[in-house]
Amino acid sequence: MVREADLGEKLRGLTSGAAVALRLDPQNYADNYLLALTAAIRDVGADPNTHTIFVSVTNPASLVWTIAQALDIAPERISFVDAISHIMMEFRNPLPNATYLESPRMLENMMLRVEYLLRKHDKQRNLVIVDSVNSLAIHNPAPLLSEFFHIFINNLKARHVLAILLASADETTNTVDQILSLVVDETIDVRVEGDEL
Amino acid sequence: MGGPVAAGSLSDAPARERCRTGIEGLDNILEGGIPKGNTVLVAGSVGTGKTTLTLEFLIRGAEVGERSLFLSVTEATEKLMENMRSFEFFSPALIASGQLTLIDVPVLYAKLGLTQEELGIDEIDALLQTIERLLEETHAQRVVIDSITSLGYRMRREERIRDFMLRLSQMLAHHGCTTLLVSEIGPLPGRYSLHGVEEVVVDGVVLLGNARRQGDILRVLQVIKMRGTSHSRAQYVVEMTPIGLLLAPHLKGDRVEEG
Numbered sequence: 001m002v003r004e005a006d007l008g009e010k011l012r013g014l015t016s017g018a019a020v021a022l023r024l025d026p027q028n029y030a031d032n033y034l035l036a037l038t039a040a041i042r043d044v045g046a047d048p049n050t051h052t053i054f055v056s057v058t059n060p061a062s063l064v065w066t067i068a069q070a071l072d073i074a075p076e077r078i079s080f081v082d083a084i085s086h087i088m089m090e091f092r093n094p095l096p097n098a099t100y101l102e103s104p105r106m107l108e109n110m111m112l113r114v115e116y117l118l119r120k121h122d123k124q125r126n127l128v129i130v131d132s133v134n135s136l137a138i139h140n141p142a143p144l145l146s147e148f149f150h151i152f153i154n155n156l157k158a159r160h161v162l163a164i165l166l167a168s169a170d171e172t173t174n175t176v177d178q179i180l181s182l183v184v185d186e187t188i189d190v191r192v193e194g195d196e197l
Numbered sequence: 198m199g200g201p202v203a204a205g206s207l208s209d210a211p212a213r214e215r216c217r218t219g220i221e222g223l224d225n226i227l228e229g230g231i232p233k234g235n236t237v238l239v240a241g242s243v244g245t246g247k248t249t250l251t252l253e254f255l256i257r258g259a260e261v262g263e264r265s266l267f268l269s270v271t272e273a274t275e276k277l278m279e280n281m282r283s284f285e286f287f288s289p290a291l292i293a294s295g296q297l298t299l300i301d302v303p304v305l306y307a308k309l310g311l312t313q314e315e316l317g318i319d320e321i322d323a324l325l326q327t328i329e330r331l332l333e334e335t336h337a338q339r340v341v342i343d344s345i346t347s348l349g350y351r352m353r354r355e356e357r358i359r360d361f362m363l364r365l366s367q368m369l370a371h372h373g374c375t376t377l378l379v380s381e382i383g384p385l386p387g388r389y390s391l392h393g394v395e396e397v398v399v400d401g402v403v404l405l406g407n408a409r410r411q412g413d414i415l416r417v418l419q420v421i422k423m424r425g426t427s428h429s430r431a432q433y434v435v436e437m438t439p440i441g442l443l444l445a446p447h448l449k450g451d452r453v454e455e456g
């Protein structure tokens with residue numbers, strides 16, 4: 001559906017303050033995930049006036065950092081707010097460019113850690129990636145999560161920060177759909193080309 | 198002529214000058230800051246961030262040229278210095294220039310010869326005079342006492358504590374100081390001070406505490422009262438960062454409000 005270059009280009013063309021959802025097709029999920037990360041972290045984050053803040057709820061920051069390194073991203077260009085390593089007990093080697101939350105239910109603290117990082121990296125065009133809405137929905141009740149995204153995304157808009165929310169198309173439950181329809185300006189379906197059966 | 202009173206007349210009183218705490222989230226709740234000259238209780242159980250909040254209040258003040266004085270009863274000032282070094286907005290020059298003064302109260306006690314367990318009326322007089330002298334020497338505009346609870350312990354009796362509190366807050370107001378008094382309380386709700394008299398005398402109460410969300414504990418802050426300002430009584434979640442305290446609204450979700 002989307003080619004790598006196209007997705008990167010599309011995301012680069014978004015205005016600051018926009019909020020978009022990338023809905024990853026569950027078929028060849030790993031490829032789609034990699035495509036989404038490449039487009040978001042490398043293609044958008046490559047701008048020297050951009051700092052990327054990656055909120056890890058699906059995979060530990062260490063794993064995403066490995067991918068980012070493979071994409072030649074320097075450690076000072078990206079920061080992580082990791083809300084999953086503690087509960088997955090994968091906390092042996094904390095990254096210097098990551099901050100760790102005790103749980104993915106500490107939503108206010110998640111928001112405030114992002115706020116802190118935005119103030120520290122006061123660039124012209126910052127980027128926040130949330131991976132993913134589905135994972136947050138596993139750990140939080142729907143009303144709480146809607147309230148969180150409403151406040152969080154509005155704050156990012158007010159600061160002219162681009163927000164990219166990852167979601168998975170198959171598990172896209174009512175909750176996730178409702179939240180996305182509430183807060184995002186656009187939803188882009190991500191499916192690596194050539195995987196049609 | 199006997200017409201209805203304008204609805205807005207209550208809020209038409211001239212706004213009092215504010216002391217911006219410098220903690221942005223708190224200043225937003227307080228519509229600009231603490232009314233100048235107010236004495237405010239900062240109440241909370243152990244480890245809720247009372248010292249961190251009050252230190253930031255003083256450093257932010259010192260940064261903008263207000264003389265600031267910290268009277269430490271419970272922690273040695275070297276320990277406080279260590280804490281402050283982790284703040285990116287702290288500079289040791291603030292202390293060197295006399296803009297920020299930290300005083301060890303136990304050292305004061307020793308100088309005054311207040312070695313007995315219980316402080317009587319004369320000793321309390323001596324203590325108040327010493328504090329007043331410090332206010333005059335430092336020209337303090339912002340004052341913190343950490344904690345008022347510990348000062349109270351040695352006065353033992355409620356009427357002595359009440360009398361001390363009244364005289365202290367009058368003195369601070371007379372000197373135009375905006376003051377935070379740290380109050381150590383238990384984790385149970387309902388009271389804002391151990392001795393029960395402090396919260397009655399003060400102009401404001403800021404409560405620090407813990408809120409639970411399933412197995413997780415969130416640090417929260419709530420302004421319970423603040424004379425001279427209309428303020429939100431909502432709870433906020435607090436994050437301690439090297440750039441100071443950051444506040445976000447405590448998400449309700451499906452939380453049922455107490456009371």
Ligand SMILES: Nc1ncnc2c1ncn2[C@@H]1O[C@H](COP(=O)(O)OP(=O)(O)OP(=O)(O)O)[C@@H](O)[C@H]1O
Pocket residue numbers: 241242243244245246247248249250283381437438439
């Ligand atoms: N920058 C920070 N980041 C994370 N945690 C911090 C930070 N600064 C302080 N803390 C933690 O917050 C806790 C409470 O801090 P603080 O000493 O201000 O509380 P307190 O209410 O004064 O405690 P006490 O009742 O012991 O006097 C400390 O245990 C400390 O570990």
Ligand SMILES: [Mg+2]
Pocket residue numbers: 247248249343
């Ligand atoms: Mg303390």
